């Protein structure tokens with residue numbers, strides 16, 4: 001373009017001679033003068049313009065040079081232009097600074113003249129040659145800074161181009177990348193340290209989770225395993241290396257996989273998972289109960305990861321199931337045993353109960369409920385007032401319960417009169433410590449009702465001692481009491497007398513009115529005899545219609561008086577028997593015990609007196625001897 005504009009300018013300048021020619025022609029200058037003048041003018045104009053153009057071009061080149069110099073001076077790294085002989089054509093300030101010279105001093109100098117290392121010089125020449133042959137060189141060089149003596153890293157860039165004169169020149173730039181490299185190395189070191197730390201952290205994390213005995217894993221946000229512990233490997237039957245990066249293990253059912261992925265997505269959305277799973281183990285087929293937990297956290301690289309754990313609770317659940325079954329069996333057995341026990345104790349006719357340590361009834365039989373006149377369910381139920389007001393009897397019973405629980409055994413007889421009915425009850429209360437189904441110490445009690453036996457015993461005793469018809473002591477009982485009375489009389493030197501009575505002609509009563517009438521006569525006679533006796537006197541039935549009376553602290557005379565009174569009580573008024581009025585008399589023999597005399601002899605003497613009374617006509621009292629104050633009606637033989 002510059003050339004074209006120059007040509008245009010020359011053309012303009014050429015127009016000037018043409019104009020002169022035109023003027024010469026117009027003013028009719030002689031051609032001999034006009035033509036050379038015109039030619040001269042044209043040459044001078046052309047020379048003038050050429051000089052002007054050269055000057056302009058030189059100024060422009062200079063400006064360009066200066067501009068390029070300023071341009072490369074701005075570059076903080078050494079930049080240069082060398083000719084094919086390695087002489088500097090242009091250097092920037094940075095290069096000059098590095099070489100410790102002014103840029104102008106360097107122009108024309110061989111670039112290798114500043115190098116001392118022959119190897120480096122050879123290398124530089126090789127590069128220059130390569131650049132000149134068209135290669136673009138980009139090389140990194142690590143050497144020692146010849147000025148500072150410090151190691152340095154440089155990026156050597158060389159290329160070639162044609163200068164304004166069309167000659168090839170080498171354009172180079174040496175970038176000092178020592179700081180970059182140092183920074184890079186530092187960064188690298190940091191990265192390596194961080195990587196080592198990461199590896200160390202991972203290894204530690206691995207060791208840590210390997211200690212945990214149940215499967216643990218870490219998955220990335222795409223549900224790929226990132227970290228698994230040994231328990232997890234064992235559970236899956238695969239080494240960790242084969243698990244890392246996978247989503248599922250083995251042939252996973254699509255539904256199952258979809259479920260896992262849905263769960264993972266929820267967990268990633270911030271909904272932690274905790275569920276119990278009961279299924280067949282995917283690999284072994286064995287029944288497994290597991291608590292599955294999943295949550296999220298951020299790993300050491302800042303990524304959100306899923307942390308999952310499977311806690312195997314199979315043994316626990318199976319043990320619970322076995323326990324439950326055992327419990328159900330036990331409960332069934334216990335219920336059957338309890339029912340059997342209930343039936344068993346219900347058979348027992350005596351009240352039976354089991355009480356706990358608070359004296360609360362745990363089991364009672366029908367007889368107990370009946371005896372207490374309460375409903376059994378009420379006794380065993382929560383409303384039974386076992387904590388109510390304490391009566392002395394109840395306090396005593398609770399004390400006994402505690403003693404029994406302490407290991408003692410209670411066996412006692414109780415005699416109670418039931419309220420309301422006044423019924424007399426004899427019981428043998430037996431309490432013993434035992435252990436209930438559930439292991440509690442309990443009191444087992446049985447109230448053996450012996451009322452029947454006690455009453456029967458009493459009746460038997462009475463029968464053994466009493467005469468069944470008259471209620472008087474029978475002969476054996478009288479004998480026993482008489483012996484005791486003799487002992488007392490003997491010991492205390494007391495008087496003791498005896499009356500032996502026999503009804504007169506009693507046989508006739510039987511014969512005339514019957515045996516029953518005879519019995520009634522005997523009963524009425526005894527009633528009258530009893531009325532005539534003192535409390536201390538002891539009457540007995542000695543035989544069929546024979547009666548005997550022991551009179552303690554009684555002298556013979558007094559005894560005769562008593563006998564006489566008895567005789568009168570029976571014989572002086574008629575007996576009302578079955579609508580008839582019967583006259584009955586009695587004969588009596590009286591004796592006072594002699595000192596040292598035994599019962600047999602004592603009775604024998606009274607009997608002798610009776611015998612005499614009978615023989616002497618009956619209806620009389622006879623004593624062996626007549627004391628001074630003896631009743632006149634009593635006969636003494």
Ligand SMILES: Nc1nc2c(ncn2[C@@H]2O[C@H](COP(=O)(O)OP(=O)(O)OP(=O)(O)O)[C@@H](O)[C@H]2O)c(=O)[nH]1
Pocket residue numbers: 469502503504505506507508510514515516517518519522543544545614618
């Ligand atoms: N009804 C009745 N009679 C009895 C009982 N015990 C004895 N006897 C009768 O009493 C009668 C006694 O008769 P005896 O021994 O001959 O005496 P007695 O007729 O009273 O004549 P004496 O004693 O000689 O006055 C007998 O007929 C017996 O059968 C009894 O418990 N009830």
